Amino acid sequence: MKLYGYYRSSTSYRLRIALNLKGLDYDIEPVNLLKSEQRGDAFRARNPFAGVPMLEASGRDRAQSMAILEWLDEAHPARPLLPADxxxxxxxxxxxxxxxxxxxxxxxxxxxxxxxxxxxxxxxxxxxxxxxxxxxxxxxxxxxxxxxxxxxxxxxxxxxxxxxxxxxxxxxxxxxxxxxxxxxxxxxxxxxxxxxxxxxxxxxxxxxxxxxxxxx
Missing domain, CATH: 1.20.1050.10 (Glutathione S-transferase Yfyf (Class Pi); Chain A, domain 2)
Known part of the structure; x- marks a missing residue:
């Protein structure tokens, strides 16, 4: 997995925490929001929302952090982020x-x-x-x-x-x-x-x- 994000982005931060809690291996690809790198044509072609985080996983690019958090729990059920009850x-x-x-x-x-x-x-x-x-x-x-x-x-x-x-x-x-x-x-x-x-x-x-x- 590869996580595209910015060090001080709160949504990127929440994804890093979740991936770490689940013990999943991932690489970080920095995207500088102050330089508007997320709005470049190459990035926007992969993520039309033109924002971070974006998680490259299981053959596709995934956007929107809350949706990614839920997907992580379903795709990788070990060490769940959500309780059982x-x-x-x-x-x-x-x-x-x-x-x-x-x-x-x-x-x-x-x-x-x-x-x-x-x-x-x-x-x-x-x-x-x-x-x-x-x-x-x-x-x-x-x-x-x-x-x-x-x-x-x-x-x-x-x-x-x-x-x-x-x-x-x-x-x-x-x-x-x-x-x-x-x-x-x-x-x-x-x-x-x-x-x-x-x-x-x-x-x-x-x-x-x-x-x-x-x-x-």
Whole structure:
């Protein structure tokens, strides 16, 4: 398998975590989003969505990270990302989809570029925008985790939810989101960041990570 992605792309990050958790071998092919390499003719011919990640696997190019996560569990059932119980699977999907559907769209790079370039918003204004949408979803997410009385992970071990959560927390910290009222989220973050699968997937440890950012 070959994963086309960008070191700081949250969706690429979630795929790296999932592949590592499942113990699958893959190569990384960097795609520089800042240089718009994903919009080049050669890449777009393979992935009309012109975005990352793209996973080359089983004879085809696969786009859209949440669909790829589900495919990975079906194609490679060992070390499942989703729990066996149907209600637990629902909870996992509910929380992961809240992040993927409510946060990724308003906070991804094209939107931030549009705010800065076309709407001429400064860094402070973009930060306010970013934290507004984070709060809208992360506050109820924390409440749901409290209802579930979670510990280190959503269930007994990390899976699909943690693979989606950790990249969003990473981005939230880049934009100075205050996690003081999010003890459940930060407990999961701390537990995950101690595991080899998450360490290897971290943006600081990728082949396209700028040297000045390699701190882990």
């Amino acid at each position: 149907i209600e637990d699977r629902y909870i996992c999907r509910e929380l992961a989809m809240a992040i993927a559907t409510e946060l990724h769209a308003p906070l991804n790079l094209p939107v931030l570029k549009y705010l800065t370039n076309e709407l001429e918003q400064d860094k402070e204004a973009v930060g306010i925008w970013y934290r507004h949408w984070l709060e809208k979803t992360l506050v109820p997410l924390e409440q749901r985790l409290e209802q579930l009385e979670t510990g280190d992970f959503l269930f007994d071990r990390p899976g699909l939810f943690e693979a989606v959560l950790l990249p969003q927390v990473y981005n939230a910290r880049r934009f100075d989101y205050d996690f003081a009222a999010s003890p459940r989220i930060t407990a999961i973050e701390e537990a995950c960041l101690a595991l080899p699968a998450f360490i290897a997937a971290h943006p600081d440890n990728q082949p396209d990570t700028p040297e000045k950012e390699k701190v882990l």
